[in-house]
Amino acid sequence: MIHLSPAATSEIERLKRKQQPNILFRLHVRQGGCSDWIYDISFDTVVNAEDQVFDVNDIQLLIDKESIRYLDNLTVDYSEDLMGGGFRFHNPIATSTCSCGNSFAI
Template identity: 65%
Template sequence: MIQLSQAAKIEIERLKSKQKLHTLVRLAVKPGGCSDLFYDMSFAEVAQAGDRIFEVSGLQVLIDNQSLQYLNGLVLDYSEDLMGGGFRFHNPQAVATCSCGNSFAINQESIVNGQ
């Protein structure tokens, strides 16, 4: 399904430690951005109807059913550079990505056909 690099796991745990106890990580794909779709990462206290909970590198990650099709195979990384730190999304389904790194396009036909 999805994978977290060690650096991403450490950063998520750091951010999570500033949240309420038992906070879950939510990954979603939303319409918009430079290339049709963008990644959204947030924290949630409870799962919503239509969410699936995955155990990823020891963290509970919520993904809604609609986003799930776009996140299959995703590797989430974290790195720092001169401009600061940020999460990097490596999605094998993306056919185009924006230089911002958060927006992407996908071949909708492959999603419909389950590829």
């Protein structure tokens, strides 16, 4: 199960309004970053055969089968600071994260 904080939900909805009407929010994990794995978010209009679709806070969330195993109980938050706004990821299965919080190790 993926969790979206109220702030993340609000920001995703704001970004979606700038896109196509029925655009989907994609969350993906790929190798990279300074801690082995990096979170990758985007919008998509295509649901691939390997995708799972979740309805989280009325947002359609796409996650491919390879990524889902790294995202169990992930909480996505959004916050703004002096350097700007950004999504924050709280992953209970990560054994370490980099200082920017966008990459992790298991």
